[in-house]
Amino acid sequence: GEDVEQSLFLSVREGDSSVINCTYTDSSSTYLYWYKQEPGAGLQLLTYIFSNMDMKQDQRLTVLLNKKDKHLSLRIADTQTGDSAIYFCAEDTGGFKTIFGAGTRLFVKA
């Protein structure tokens, strides 16, 4: 069945770049998403990429999509302590079904 996998933890120093990786299984996905969850809060949509795109940039965020390998990444430039959160990768498999990964907890060290 459909599945989305992410590593559970990532630790970076403030000012460095963070790269969070995700793999998915459904090759028919139309949209892929990155959400951010801060403690005690719901998920907040950060960015999304359409499946016919390779890259999308939005200020400090860069999303790269490799459809051949079914690999999605989120790069955060100049990572700040306020970026500490859990980041979820998700794929839209159609028919009102969005599959979420388990989330990557990003720790930013000052």
Place this chain on the structure above:
Amino acid sequence: NAGVTQTPKFQVLKTGQSMTLQCAQDMNHNSMYWYRQDPGMGLRLIYYSASEGTTDKGEVPNGYNVSRLNKREFSLRLESAAPSQTSVYFCASSPGTGTYGYTFGSGTRLTVV
């Protein structure tokens, strides 16, 4: 502020008790969803409502019922709570099929003892 509002934020139930989680959105979205979040498992879809008047099962519907009361409101009911239903519950909405992503509420943390 526009968004998705969930109540209550916290709840403790005894095994066998019932309760209803409330969700309302003010963005005129057609579709609404209930997810549960468990450690290490991501979010799993319980039920969804593609549009007013329709509801469908998601990945983990057993032990739950839903009502799409009107376009704004989508409630989740636990008829006889079990410890396995201890979780954080999120309501979300989207204009249509989820394209362009969901807007989430802040969650209900439920503990069943």
